[in-house]
Amino acid sequence: MFRGFIRKKVGSYTLGEQLKKFRSDGRITLHEVSRETRIPVKYLEMIEEGKYESLPPDVYVRGFLRSYAEFLGVESKKLISLYARERDIKMNLNGGGKPAAPPKAKYVPRFVVTPKIITAAVIALVVLGGFFYLYKEIGRFAAVPRLVLTQPGSNEASVEGNLITLVGFTDEDAKLTINDQPVVVSDSGEFKEDIFLRRGLNTITINSVNRFGKTATQIINVKSDYQNPEMAVSGKNESGSGGEVSGEQNSKRESGVKVAVRIDSLPTWLSVESDGNLVYSGTMLPGAIQEFKAGSELCLTSGKANQAFIRVNGKAEKILADTPGIVRDIVFTPND
Known part of the structure; x- marks a missing residue:
């Protein structure tokens, strides 16, 4: 054989030919390979065309081949070994065995980001952030809330x-x-x-x-301009005698439960649930009166129980509770 040449068996495949065959068998385009492996299409084309001199440094090409082999489902060592052999052949053929011309020196920018510069920048950002926070807090301390x-x-x-x-x-x-x-x-x-x-x-x-x-x-x-409903009712019938309401009167009473709430002298927070659904949650001012209805169950919660006076199902008015604090989940039914 001639010096600098290696005899290749007829019918053997180069690296590029093998990769093209794998892609052809799987009906895969270079763009699909690039999308899945994140290898730029131009580098994939250089590898398949054997233009190794235009590729990035060797360590990147080996990484490309590992990703490519993993995507194709083949053994990466054989592809890398084939690449190294073909690369060496091309280097020997370059100028009849003469060493290739040294690569041109890359342009190095005057400003280079170093770890010291990054550390200084982070410290400066932290200090500026601290000053901004203090400035904001001092401003909020001096100002009333919006x-x-x-x-x-x-x-x-x-x-x-x-x-x-x-x-x-x-x-x-x-x-x-x-x-x-x-x-x-x-x-x-x-x-x-x-x-x-x-x-x-x-x-x-x-x-x-x-x-x-x-x-x-x-x-x-x-x-x-609201007309308050009457709260106070008599516990006696028209004849003046006490006792229960007659059967006829009871049949005329509306079904369900009704509770009228009146607030005495202090604003009071009130929450009302009708048959399990929240129908009101807010503040009632002194003297305010409101009636709430439910089919089977009415539940009251008051922030100041001794300020809330109630009338249940048209009966006489009474205080919700003697405590000045919160009472929760007081339940009223049609039988009350």
């Missing part, structure tokens, strides 16, 4: 019924009260509360207190 009422749109309002809905937003970490009753604020600072009114002029005071003790206040006046 308190914006979007509904109603003004501090003077008039309604025909006995219910008004307050909607607005404040600082997400602020404590909100409406007429000294706590109100839940969402993570974004939004709040919504239904307020039962008494007939005439109602004054509603909204306070928002942030964690630094700063307070923002809004006061709105709401006029209600």
